[in-house]
Amino acid sequence: MLQIIRWRLFPQFMDTYYHIHTAWGFIQAGGYSVWDFWQFAPAGRPHIYPPLFHTVLATLIKLGLNKIILAKLLETIAPIAFLLVLWNFIRKNFGERFAFFVALVFGSSFSYFLSLIDHLPSTFALILGFLGLGKLFKREIISAIILFCLSFYTHIGVSWFLILSVILYGIFNAEARKHCFLAASASLVLSSPVILSQISNLKHIVNLGFSIPEAYILRIKIIDYFLAILGISLVFKAKKIYRLFLSMFLASLIFLLYPKRFFSYEGYLPVMLLSAFYWSAIYEKLLPKIKRSIYYLVPLAMLVLVISPTLVLNTGLKEIKEKAKVEFFNSAILGMFFARGDSIWFAQEYMSASGIIKENSTEKEIVFSTLNNIGISLAALSGRPTANALLPEIGPAYRFEPLLTSKIIVFMQDDDPDLIDLAVSRYNLVKIGENKLFLLYKNPLAGRVTEFRPALVPFWGIYLILGLVFAALLRLELYKKFI
Numbered sequence: 001m002l003q004i005i006r007w008r009l010f011p012q013f014m015d016t017y018y019h020i021h022t023a024w025g026f027i028q029a030g031g032y033s034v035w036d037f038w039q040f041a042p043a044g045r046p047h048i049y050p051p052l053f054h055t056v057l058a059t060l061i062k063l064g065l066n067k068i069i070l071a072k073l074l075e076t077i078a079p080i081a082f083l084l085v086l087w088n089f090i091r092k093n094f095g096e097r098f099a100f101f102v103a104l105v106f107g108s109s110f111s112y113f114l115s116l117i118d119h120l121p122s123t124f125a126l127i128l129g130f131l132g133l134g135k136l137f138k139r140e141i142i143s144a145i146i147l148f149c150l151s152f153y154t155h156i157g158v159s160w161f162l163i164l165s166v167i168l169y170g171i172f173n174a175e176a177r178k179h180c181f182l183a184a185s186a187s188l189v190l191s192s193p194v195i196l197s198q199i200s201n202l203k204h205i206v207n208l209g210f211s212i213p214e215a216y217i218l219r220i221k222i223i224d225y226f227l228a229i230l231g232i233s234l235v236f237k238a239k240k241i242y243r244l245f246l247s248m249f250l251a252s253l254i255f256l257l258y259p260k261r262f263f264s265y266e267g268y269l270p271v272m273l274l275s276a277f278y279w280s281a282i283y284e285k286l287l288p289k290i291k292r293s294i295y296y297l298v299p300l301a302m303l304v305l306v307i308s309p310t311l312v313l314n315t316g317l318k319e320i321k322e323k324a325k326v327e328f329f330n331s332a333i334l335g336m337f338f339a340r341g342d343s344i345w346f347a348q349e350y351m352s353a354s355g356i357i358k359e360n361s362t363e364k365e366i367v368f369s370t371l372n373n374i375g376i377s378l379a380a381l382s383g384r385p386t387a388n389a390l391l392p393e394i395g396p397a398y399r400f401e402p403l404l405t406s407k408i409i410v411f412m413q414d415d416d417p418d419l420i421d422l423a424v425s426r427y428n429l430v431k432i433g434e435n436k437l438f439l440l441y442k443n444p445l446a447g448r449v450t451e452f453r454p455a456l457v458p459f460w461g462i463y464l465i466l467g468l469v470f471a472a473l474l475r476l477e478l479y480k481k482f483i
Contacts, residue, residue, distance in 0.1 A: 002336035003076045009343040011071035013118035014373040018390040020067050021380035022049065023057035028363075031055075031455030031462060034197060039376070040396035041366045041385035041450040042405055046201040048394060050194050052153040053121040055462050067381065068347075078123045079116040089130045090273075093137050093241065097284070101276040108304045110335035111219040112272070115265035122266060125155035129162035133244075136166065136176075136183055143476050145186045146469060152191035156198060157258075158266060161251050163187060168247035173240040206395040219264045219330065220311045223303070224275040231274035234281050245273045305333045344373060349437040353410065354381035356433040360442050361407045364449040368406035370415055374438070378410060385450040403427055405448040411439040 011017065025038035025047075032055065036047035060070055083106055091099035106113075116123045132147030148166070152159040163184050170180030188195070228249070235246045248270035255262035283296060290296055308331035314323050357367055361384060368387040369375035375388025387402035403409060403423055411420050413436065420439065423429060429441035 002333070003080060006336060007072060007076065009345065010075040010117075011068065011345055012075065012343040013114075014344060014376060014390060015118055016071045016075065016120065017373070017377040017380045019054060019057060019120060020061075020071060021376055021386070022047075022054045023061055024380060024383055026051075026054050026058040026455070027062060028452045029455040031458035031460075033453060034456045035453050036389075036394075037450055037453050038379070038385045039389035041387055042448045043396040043398050043400050044450075044453075045389070045394050045396050046204050048156070048198045048201045049391070050121070050153045050155060050159075051457075051462070052150060053124060053155075055459075055466075059459075068345075074120055075117045078120055079113055082116055082123050082127055085127045085130050089134050092134065098276065098280045101280045101283070102273060104301060104304055105224065105272050105276040105279065107333045108224060108308045108331050109219075109221050109264075109268060109272070109310075110330050110332045111264040111310075112268045113332035113335065115261075115268075119265065121155040122158045125151040125158040125162070126266075126269070128154060129158065132162070132183075133166075136179060137241075139179060140476065141179055141183055141186075143473060144183045145190065146473055148183060148187035149190040150469070152187065153194055157255065157261070159191070160254055161248075161266065164251035164254065165244070165248045168250055169244045172243040172247060175240060201394070204395065205393050218260060218311075218313045219327075220313065221268070221271070222309050222311050222326075224268075224271050227278045228271040228274035231278035231281075234278060235274075238281075242277065245270055245277060249274060305331050307331075308334075344377065346437060349435045350377060350381060352435050353433070353438050353440060354378055356440050357382040357384060357408050357410075360432050360440075362449075364452065365407035365446070366402075366405060366448065366450060367408045367410065368402040369410035369412075369438075371410075371412050374410060374412070378438075384408070403443070405446060407443055407446045408432075409441045409443055411441070413437055413439060415439075 006012075021038060022036075025036065026033060028038070032051040034047050035044055037044040039045070057070065061067060083103065086106075087099050087103050090102050128147050128151040132144045132151065135141075135144035135147060148159075148163060151162055166180050166184045170177040170184070173180075232246055232249065235242050252262065252267040252270050255265075255267040261267055279300065286296060307328055310327045310330040312325050312327055357378060361367070361382075363383065365384065366387050367375060367379045367382065367384045369378065372388045372390075375386045376390055378384075379386035379388070387400070387406050389396070404427065409423070409427075409429060411423075413434075424431075424441065427443055428445055429443055431439070432442045433440045
Protein backbone atom coordinates (compact mmCIF):
# COMPACT_ATOMS: atom_id res chain seq x y z
CA MET A 1 0.00 0.00 0.00
CA LEU A 2 2.83 2.40 0.83
CA GLN A 3 4.48 1.63 -2.49
CA ILE A 4 1.29 2.68 -4.27
CA ILE A 5 1.59 6.06 -2.51
CA ARG A 6 5.00 6.41 -4.15
CA TRP A 7 3.67 5.56 -7.65
CA ARG A 8 3.81 9.18 -8.83
CA LEU A 9 7.59 9.30 -8.12
CA PHE A 10 8.41 6.38 -10.41
CA PRO A 11 10.58 5.93 -12.37
CA GLN A 12 12.68 7.69 -9.77
CA PHE A 13 16.26 6.82 -10.71
CA MET A 14 18.42 7.28 -13.79
CA ASP A 15 19.38 3.58 -14.01
CA THR A 16 15.81 2.66 -14.96
CA TYR A 17 16.05 4.86 -18.06
CA TYR A 18 19.35 3.20 -18.93
CA HIS A 19 17.68 -0.21 -18.79
CA ILE A 20 14.72 0.94 -20.90
CA HIS A 21 17.13 2.42 -23.43
CA THR A 22 19.23 -0.75 -23.53
CA ALA A 23 16.08 -2.79 -24.11
CA TRP A 24 15.32 -0.47 -27.05
CA GLY A 25 18.85 -1.13 -28.35
CA PHE A 26 18.23 -4.88 -28.15
CA ILE A 27 15.02 -4.43 -30.15
CA GLN A 28 16.91 -2.54 -32.87
CA ALA A 29 19.63 -5.20 -32.91
CA GLY A 30 17.12 -8.05 -32.98
CA GLY A 31 18.39 -9.65 -29.79
CA TYR A 32 21.37 -9.62 -27.41
CA SER A 33 24.03 -7.21 -28.63
CA VAL A 34 27.59 -7.10 -27.29
CA TRP A 35 28.11 -3.65 -28.82
CA ASP A 36 26.38 -0.66 -27.25
CA PHE A 37 25.54 1.44 -30.32
CA TRP A 38 22.63 3.24 -28.63
CA GLN A 39 24.79 5.23 -26.17
CA PHE A 40 27.98 7.22 -26.79
CA ALA A 41 26.64 7.41 -30.34
CA PRO A 42 28.00 7.43 -32.97
CA ALA A 43 31.17 5.90 -31.46
CA GLY A 44 29.49 3.26 -29.32
CA ARG A 45 31.30 1.00 -26.87
CA PRO A 46 31.42 -2.66 -25.76
CA HIS A 47 28.28 -3.80 -23.99
CA ILE A 48 29.21 -5.88 -20.94
CA TYR A 49 25.91 -5.85 -19.03
CA PRO A 50 24.34 -9.33 -18.68
CA PRO A 51 21.40 -9.76 -21.08
CA LEU A 52 18.56 -11.40 -19.13
CA PHE A 53 16.89 -8.35 -17.58
CA HIS A 54 17.09 -6.30 -20.78
CA THR A 55 15.75 -9.21 -22.81
CA VAL A 56 12.70 -9.39 -20.54
CA LEU A 57 12.20 -5.62 -20.81
CA ALA A 58 12.57 -5.72 -24.59
CA THR A 59 10.05 -8.54 -24.87
CA LEU A 60 7.44 -6.70 -22.79
CA ILE A 61 7.98 -3.49 -24.79
CA LYS A 62 7.65 -5.44 -28.05
CA LEU A 63 4.36 -6.83 -26.74
CA GLY A 64 3.08 -3.26 -26.46
CA LEU A 65 3.51 -2.42 -22.77
CA ASN A 66 4.13 1.29 -22.24
CA LYS A 67 7.73 1.98 -21.19
CA ILE A 68 6.85 4.24 -18.27
CA ILE A 69 4.09 1.98 -16.96
CA LEU A 70 6.54 -0.94 -17.19
CA ALA A 71 9.17 1.01 -15.25
CA LYS A 72 6.63 2.06 -12.60
CA LEU A 73 5.39 -1.51 -12.18
CA LEU A 74 8.89 -2.93 -11.80
CA GLU A 75 9.96 -0.26 -9.30
CA THR A 76 6.76 -0.85 -7.32
CA ILE A 77 7.00 -4.64 -7.06
CA ALA A 78 10.79 -5.13 -6.85
CA PRO A 79 11.34 -4.45 -3.11
CA ILE A 80 8.12 -6.27 -2.17
CA ALA A 81 9.08 -9.34 -4.21
CA PHE A 82 12.56 -9.35 -2.70
CA LEU A 83 11.27 -9.10 0.86
CA LEU A 84 8.78 -11.93 0.29
CA VAL A 85 11.47 -14.21 -1.18
CA LEU A 86 13.98 -13.34 1.56
CA TRP A 87 11.41 -13.76 4.35
CA ASN A 88 10.25 -17.09 2.94
CA PHE A 89 13.84 -18.36 2.61
CA ILE A 90 14.64 -17.45 6.22
CA ARG A 91 11.33 -18.83 7.51
CA LYS A 92 11.80 -22.22 5.86
CA ASN A 93 15.47 -22.67 6.75
CA PHE A 94 15.97 -20.72 9.99
CA GLY A 95 12.52 -20.49 11.58
CA GLU A 96 9.56 -18.12 11.71
CA ARG A 97 10.92 -16.06 14.60
CA PHE A 98 14.12 -15.19 12.78
CA ALA A 99 12.10 -14.42 9.63
CA PHE A 100 10.02 -11.95 11.63
CA PHE A 101 13.11 -10.09 12.80
CA VAL A 102 14.53 -10.04 9.26
CA ALA A 103 11.31 -8.42 8.03
CA LEU A 104 11.47 -5.96 10.93
CA VAL A 105 15.08 -4.92 10.34
CA PHE A 106 14.34 -4.68 6.61
CA GLY A 107 12.16 -1.70 7.47
CA SER A 108 14.99 0.18 9.17
CA SER A 109 16.96 1.48 6.17
CA PHE A 110 15.39 3.77 3.62
CA SER A 111 18.60 3.90 1.58
CA TYR A 112 18.66 0.11 1.25
CA PHE A 113 14.98 0.09 0.35
CA LEU A 114 15.66 2.68 -2.37
CA SER A 115 18.53 0.59 -3.72
CA LEU A 116 16.13 -2.27 -4.37
CA ILE A 117 14.11 0.12 -6.55
CA ASP A 118 17.02 1.96 -8.14
CA HIS A 119 19.07 -1.14 -9.03
CA LEU A 120 16.42 -3.39 -10.55
CA PRO A 121 18.71 -6.04 -12.13
CA SER A 122 20.58 -6.29 -8.84
CA THR A 123 17.31 -6.83 -6.96
CA PHE A 124 16.11 -9.54 -9.34
CA ALA A 125 19.54 -11.22 -9.24
CA LEU A 126 19.23 -11.32 -5.43
CA ILE A 127 15.78 -12.86 -5.77
CA LEU A 128 17.20 -15.56 -8.06
CA GLY A 129 20.08 -16.04 -5.62
CA PHE A 130 17.90 -16.64 -2.57
CA LEU A 131 15.70 -18.99 -4.57
CA GLY A 132 18.91 -20.81 -5.49
CA LEU A 133 20.06 -20.93 -1.88
CA GLY A 134 16.70 -22.40 -0.93
CA LYS A 135 17.21 -25.16 -3.48
CA LEU A 136 20.80 -25.70 -2.32
CA PHE A 137 19.69 -26.14 1.29
CA LYS A 138 17.18 -28.77 0.12
CA ARG A 139 19.97 -30.49 -1.83
CA GLU A 140 18.19 -29.82 -5.13
CA ILE A 141 21.51 -29.10 -6.77
CA ILE A 142 20.49 -28.88 -10.42
CA SER A 143 17.77 -26.33 -9.68
CA ALA A 144 20.23 -24.34 -7.54
CA ILE A 145 22.80 -24.35 -10.35
CA ILE A 146 20.24 -23.05 -12.86
CA LEU A 147 19.10 -20.24 -10.55
CA PHE A 148 22.67 -19.16 -9.69
CA CYS A 149 23.47 -19.24 -13.38
CA LEU A 150 20.47 -17.02 -14.17
CA SER A 151 21.77 -14.50 -11.61
CA PHE A 152 25.05 -14.27 -13.60
CA TYR A 153 22.99 -13.45 -16.68
CA THR A 154 21.14 -10.74 -14.72
CA HIS A 155 23.77 -8.72 -12.79
CA ILE A 156 27.57 -8.68 -12.65
CA GLY A 157 28.33 -7.74 -9.05
CA VAL A 158 25.48 -9.47 -7.22
CA SER A 159 26.13 -12.78 -8.98
CA TRP A 160 29.73 -12.83 -7.74
CA PHE A 161 28.55 -11.85 -4.26
CA LEU A 162 26.16 -14.82 -4.27
CA ILE A 163 28.62 -17.37 -5.62
CA LEU A 164 31.37 -16.23 -3.23
CA SER A 165 28.85 -16.58 -0.38
CA VAL A 166 28.17 -20.17 -1.46
CA ILE A 167 31.89 -20.99 -1.69
CA LEU A 168 32.68 -19.45 1.69
CA TYR A 169 29.72 -21.21 3.26
CA GLY A 170 31.11 -24.49 1.93
CA ILE A 171 34.44 -23.67 3.54
CA PHE A 172 32.84 -22.86 6.91
CA ASN A 173 30.42 -25.79 6.89
CA ALA A 174 31.99 -29.14 6.03
CA GLU A 175 28.57 -30.82 5.89
CA ALA A 176 27.50 -28.63 2.99
CA ARG A 177 30.93 -28.33 1.33
CA LYS A 178 30.44 -30.88 -1.44
CA HIS A 179 27.10 -29.47 -2.58
CA CYS A 180 28.25 -25.85 -2.32
CA PHE A 181 31.40 -26.42 -4.37
CA LEU A 182 29.49 -28.42 -6.97
CA ALA A 183 26.78 -25.76 -7.33
CA ALA A 184 29.33 -22.93 -7.49
CA SER A 185 31.65 -24.59 -10.00
CA ALA A 186 28.82 -25.74 -12.29
CA SER A 187 27.24 -22.27 -12.20
CA LEU A 188 30.54 -20.67 -13.17
CA VAL A 189 30.98 -23.08 -16.07
CA LEU A 190 27.47 -22.48 -17.40
CA SER A 191 27.91 -18.73 -16.96
CA SER A 192 31.31 -18.70 -18.67
CA PRO A 193 30.03 -17.12 -21.94
CA VAL A 194 28.94 -13.93 -20.21
CA ILE A 195 31.88 -14.01 -17.75
CA LEU A 196 34.45 -14.39 -20.54
CA SER A 197 32.79 -11.58 -22.48
CA GLN A 198 33.15 -9.31 -19.44
CA ILE A 199 36.78 -10.34 -18.88
CA SER A 200 37.67 -9.72 -22.52
CA ASN A 201 36.39 -6.14 -22.16
CA LEU A 202 38.30 -5.28 -18.99
CA LYS A 203 40.72 -3.27 -21.12
CA HIS A 204 37.89 -0.87 -21.95
CA ILE A 205 37.21 0.05 -18.31
CA VAL A 206 38.15 3.68 -17.77
CA ASN A 207 37.13 4.11 -14.11
CA LEU A 208 35.54 2.30 -11.19
CA GLY A 209 32.95 3.16 -8.58
CA PHE A 210 35.30 4.86 -6.13
CA SER A 211 36.12 7.48 -8.78
CA ILE A 212 32.49 8.66 -8.92
CA PRO A 213 32.05 11.52 -6.38
CA GLU A 214 28.39 10.75 -5.70
CA ALA A 215 29.46 7.35 -4.39
CA TYR A 216 30.93 8.98 -1.31
CA ILE A 217 27.71 10.09 0.37
CA LEU A 218 27.45 7.13 2.71
CA ARG A 219 24.52 6.30 4.97
CA ILE A 220 25.55 3.88 7.68
CA LYS A 221 23.00 2.34 10.02
CA ILE A 222 24.80 2.76 13.34
CA ILE A 223 22.76 0.31 15.43
CA ASP A 224 22.60 -2.34 12.72
CA TYR A 225 26.36 -2.36 12.17
CA PHE A 226 26.96 -2.59 15.91
CA LEU A 227 24.49 -5.45 16.26
CA ALA A 228 25.90 -7.18 13.17
CA ILE A 229 29.30 -7.32 14.88
CA LEU A 230 27.64 -8.88 17.91
CA GLY A 231 25.78 -11.22 15.57
CA ILE A 232 29.07 -12.44 14.08
CA SER A 233 30.23 -13.32 17.58
CA LEU A 234 27.16 -15.55 17.96
CA VAL A 235 27.43 -17.27 14.58
CA PHE A 236 30.02 -19.85 15.63
CA LYS A 237 28.02 -20.69 18.75
CA ALA A 238 24.91 -21.48 16.71
CA LYS A 239 24.23 -24.25 14.22
CA LYS A 240 26.57 -24.39 11.24
CA ILE A 241 23.81 -23.29 8.89
CA TYR A 242 24.02 -19.79 10.41
CA ARG A 243 27.54 -19.41 9.03
CA LEU A 244 25.88 -18.48 5.77
CA PHE A 245 25.48 -14.94 7.13
CA LEU A 246 29.17 -14.64 7.97
CA SER A 247 29.93 -15.93 4.47
CA MET A 248 27.69 -13.25 3.00
CA PHE A 249 29.35 -10.54 5.06
CA LEU A 250 32.81 -11.57 3.83
CA ALA A 251 31.57 -11.90 0.24
CA SER A 252 30.10 -8.40 0.40
CA LEU A 253 33.63 -6.98 0.58
CA ILE A 254 33.66 -7.11 -3.24
CA PHE A 255 31.36 -4.08 -3.13
CA LEU A 256 34.12 -1.97 -1.56
CA LEU A 257 34.99 -0.84 -5.10
CA TYR A 258 31.69 1.04 -4.86
CA PRO A 259 31.67 2.47 -1.29
CA LYS A 260 28.03 3.55 -1.40
CA ARG A 261 26.95 0.08 -2.50
CA PHE A 262 28.99 -1.51 0.27
CA PHE A 263 27.76 0.63 3.19
CA SER A 264 24.27 1.60 2.09
CA TYR A 265 23.06 -0.69 -0.69
CA GLU A 266 23.85 -4.33 -1.57
CA GLY A 267 26.56 -4.59 1.08
CA TYR A 268 24.02 -3.75 3.76
CA LEU A 269 22.14 -7.02 3.19
CA PRO A 270 24.40 -9.27 5.33
CA VAL A 271 24.55 -6.53 7.97
CA MET A 272 20.76 -6.57 8.09
CA LEU A 273 20.70 -10.37 8.39
CA LEU A 274 23.32 -10.45 11.14
CA SER A 275 21.54 -7.68 13.04
CA ALA A 276 18.24 -9.59 12.80
CA PHE A 277 20.06 -12.73 13.95
CA TYR A 278 21.25 -10.92 17.08
CA TRP A 279 17.76 -9.51 17.83
CA SER A 280 16.28 -12.99 17.42
CA ALA A 281 18.93 -14.59 19.67
CA ILE A 282 18.41 -12.02 22.42
CA TYR A 283 14.64 -12.39 22.18
CA GLU A 284 14.93 -16.17 22.51
CA LYS A 285 17.16 -15.75 25.55
CA LEU A 286 14.84 -13.26 27.23
CA LEU A 287 11.62 -15.06 26.35
CA PRO A 288 11.40 -17.15 29.57
CA LYS A 289 11.80 -13.96 31.62
CA ILE A 290 9.20 -11.93 29.72
CA LYS A 291 5.56 -12.55 30.52
CA ARG A 292 4.39 -10.59 27.51
CA SER A 293 6.66 -10.34 24.50
CA ILE A 294 4.93 -7.12 23.49
CA TYR A 295 6.98 -5.30 26.15
CA TYR A 296 10.09 -6.23 24.18
CA LEU A 297 8.79 -6.02 20.63
CA VAL A 298 7.03 -2.64 20.70
CA PRO A 299 10.07 -0.61 21.87
CA LEU A 300 12.21 -2.59 19.41
CA ALA A 301 9.84 -1.85 16.54
CA MET A 302 9.81 1.85 17.47
CA LEU A 303 13.61 1.90 17.49
CA VAL A 304 13.94 0.10 14.16
CA LEU A 305 10.97 1.47 12.21
CA VAL A 306 10.77 5.03 13.52
CA ILE A 307 13.93 6.35 15.16
CA SER A 308 16.46 4.37 13.07
CA PRO A 309 19.59 6.55 13.54
CA THR A 310 21.79 6.82 10.44
CA LEU A 311 25.32 8.23 10.21
CA VAL A 312 25.65 10.26 7.00
CA LEU A 313 29.24 10.77 5.82
CA ASN A 314 30.40 13.02 3.00
CA THR A 315 33.85 11.79 2.04
CA GLY A 316 34.11 13.09 -1.50
CA LEU A 317 31.87 16.02 -2.49
CA LYS A 318 33.68 19.31 -1.82
CA GLU A 319 30.60 21.45 -2.54
CA ILE A 320 28.90 19.97 0.53
CA LYS A 321 30.73 21.41 3.52
CA GLU A 322 29.03 19.26 6.15
CA LYS A 323 31.20 16.14 6.43
CA ALA A 324 29.17 14.14 8.93
CA LYS A 325 25.75 14.21 10.56
CA VAL A 326 23.25 11.84 12.16
CA GLU A 327 19.73 11.42 10.79
CA PHE A 328 17.36 9.95 13.37
CA PHE A 329 14.33 9.22 11.20
CA ASN A 330 15.66 7.47 8.13
CA SER A 331 13.72 4.21 8.16
CA ALA A 332 12.18 2.57 5.12
CA ILE A 333 8.69 2.69 6.62
CA LEU A 334 8.79 6.45 7.26
CA GLY A 335 10.37 7.05 3.86
CA MET A 336 7.57 5.18 2.12
CA PHE A 337 4.83 6.71 4.25
CA PHE A 338 5.93 10.27 3.50
CA ALA A 339 6.83 9.43 -0.13
CA ARG A 340 10.41 10.59 0.39
CA GLY A 341 13.12 10.38 -2.22
CA ASP A 342 14.23 12.45 -5.17
CA SER A 343 12.60 11.75 -8.51
CA ILE A 344 13.82 12.81 -11.94
CA TRP A 345 10.44 12.01 -13.53
CA PHE A 346 8.48 15.06 -14.73
CA ALA A 347 5.77 13.61 -16.94
CA GLN A 348 4.59 16.68 -18.86
CA GLU A 349 8.07 18.02 -19.63
CA TYR A 350 9.57 14.64 -20.52
CA MET A 351 6.71 13.56 -22.79
CA SER A 352 6.46 16.89 -24.60
CA ALA A 353 10.23 16.93 -25.18
CA SER A 354 10.29 13.33 -26.44
CA GLY A 355 7.42 14.21 -28.83
CA ILE A 356 9.42 17.13 -30.26
CA ILE A 357 12.45 14.85 -30.67
CA LYS A 358 10.40 12.26 -32.60
CA GLU A 359 8.96 14.93 -34.90
CA ASN A 360 12.38 16.37 -35.76
CA SER A 361 14.61 13.31 -36.11
CA THR A 362 14.72 9.84 -37.58
CA GLU A 363 15.28 6.63 -35.62
CA LYS A 364 19.04 6.58 -36.27
CA GLU A 365 19.72 10.27 -35.59
CA ILE A 366 21.38 11.17 -32.30
CA VAL A 367 20.14 13.05 -29.25
CA PHE A 368 22.46 14.86 -26.84
CA SER A 369 21.81 16.78 -23.63
CA THR A 370 24.11 18.99 -21.62
CA LEU A 371 22.84 17.07 -18.56
CA ASN A 372 23.88 13.46 -19.05
CA ASN A 373 20.94 11.85 -17.23
CA ILE A 374 18.45 13.83 -19.28
CA GLY A 375 20.07 12.68 -22.51
CA ILE A 376 19.53 9.07 -21.49
CA SER A 377 15.97 9.66 -20.31
CA LEU A 378 14.79 11.49 -23.42
CA ALA A 379 16.56 9.05 -25.74
CA ALA A 380 14.87 6.13 -23.97
CA LEU A 381 11.42 7.73 -24.22
CA SER A 382 11.75 8.89 -27.81
CA GLY A 383 13.49 5.77 -29.12
CA ARG A 384 16.68 7.41 -30.33
CA PRO A 385 20.43 6.79 -29.87
CA THR A 386 22.25 9.31 -27.68
CA ALA A 387 25.71 10.78 -27.38
CA ASN A 388 25.26 10.63 -23.60
CA ALA A 389 25.88 7.46 -21.59
CA LEU A 390 25.47 5.83 -18.21
CA LEU A 391 27.77 3.14 -16.80
CA PRO A 392 30.77 5.47 -17.01
CA GLU A 393 33.08 2.53 -16.30
CA ILE A 394 33.10 1.82 -20.05
CA GLY A 395 34.16 4.75 -22.22
CA PRO A 396 33.41 5.38 -25.92
CA ALA A 397 35.30 3.53 -28.65
CA TYR A 398 36.80 6.84 -29.77
CA ARG A 399 36.53 10.52 -28.98
CA PHE A 400 33.87 12.56 -30.74
CA GLU A 401 32.23 15.96 -30.52
CA PRO A 402 28.60 15.42 -29.40
CA LEU A 403 27.36 18.87 -30.43
CA LEU A 404 28.72 18.30 -33.91
CA THR A 405 27.38 14.79 -34.44
CA SER A 406 23.99 15.03 -32.70
CA LYS A 407 20.82 15.98 -34.60
CA ILE A 408 18.92 17.09 -31.49
CA ILE A 409 20.58 19.16 -28.75
CA VAL A 410 18.77 19.51 -25.41
CA PHE A 411 19.86 22.33 -23.12
CA MET A 412 18.57 22.80 -19.60
CA GLN A 413 16.70 26.00 -18.78
CA ASP A 414 19.27 26.78 -16.10
CA ASP A 415 22.29 26.33 -18.41
CA ASP A 416 24.50 29.38 -18.88
CA PRO A 417 22.76 31.56 -21.54
CA ASP A 418 26.08 32.73 -22.93
CA LEU A 419 27.24 29.16 -23.51
CA ILE A 420 23.92 28.30 -25.18
CA ASP A 421 24.24 31.33 -27.49
CA LEU A 422 27.82 30.34 -28.31
CA ALA A 423 26.76 26.79 -29.24
CA VAL A 424 23.79 28.06 -31.29
CA SER A 425 26.07 30.43 -33.22
CA ARG A 426 28.92 27.95 -33.76
CA TYR A 427 26.77 25.03 -34.94
CA ASN A 428 23.92 26.99 -36.58
CA LEU A 429 21.40 25.38 -34.25
CA VAL A 430 17.69 25.94 -34.90
CA LYS A 431 15.31 26.13 -31.98
CA ILE A 432 12.46 23.60 -32.25
CA GLY A 433 10.79 23.83 -28.85
CA GLU A 434 11.01 24.40 -25.13
CA ASN A 435 9.18 23.74 -21.88
CA LYS A 436 9.75 24.47 -18.19
CA LEU A 437 12.86 22.28 -18.07
CA PHE A 438 14.35 22.04 -21.56
CA LEU A 439 15.41 24.05 -24.58
CA LEU A 440 15.47 21.89 -27.71
CA TYR A 441 17.52 22.68 -30.80
CA LYS A 442 18.04 20.95 -34.13
CA ASN A 443 21.47 20.74 -35.73
CA PRO A 444 20.97 20.97 -39.52
CA LEU A 445 24.67 20.24 -40.11
CA ALA A 446 24.78 16.96 -38.18
CA GLY A 447 26.18 14.46 -40.63
CA ARG A 448 26.40 11.30 -38.55
CA VAL A 449 23.84 8.67 -37.76
CA THR A 450 24.06 5.50 -35.67
CA GLU A 451 24.46 2.16 -37.38
CA PHE A 452 22.33 -0.54 -35.75
CA ARG A 453 24.56 -3.59 -35.39
CA PRO A 454 22.96 -7.04 -35.60
CA ALA A 455 22.58 -9.09 -32.42
CA LEU A 456 25.08 -11.72 -31.35
CA VAL A 457 22.18 -13.93 -30.21
CA PRO A 458 18.80 -13.25 -31.86
CA PHE A 459 15.62 -13.18 -29.80
CA TRP A 460 14.47 -16.56 -31.10
CA GLY A 461 17.73 -18.09 -29.83
CA ILE A 462 17.32 -16.45 -26.42
CA TYR A 463 13.71 -17.64 -26.16
CA LEU A 464 14.76 -21.16 -27.11
CA ILE A 465 17.44 -21.21 -24.40
CA LEU A 466 15.10 -19.74 -21.77
CA GLY A 467 12.39 -22.19 -22.76
CA LEU A 468 14.75 -25.11 -22.19
CA VAL A 469 15.87 -23.64 -18.86
CA PHE A 470 12.36 -23.19 -17.52
CA ALA A 471 11.30 -26.57 -18.88
CA ALA A 472 14.17 -28.13 -16.92
CA LEU A 473 13.13 -26.27 -13.75
CA LEU A 474 9.50 -27.30 -14.22
CA ARG A 475 10.43 -30.93 -14.77
CA LEU A 476 12.59 -30.93 -11.64
CA GLU A 477 9.71 -29.46 -9.63
CA LEU A 478 7.24 -32.01 -11.00
CA TYR A 479 9.72 -34.84 -10.42
CA LYS A 480 10.14 -33.79 -6.79
CA LYS A 481 6.39 -33.54 -6.34
CA PHE A 482 5.23 -36.79 -7.88
CA ILE A 483 8.19 -39.18 -7.73
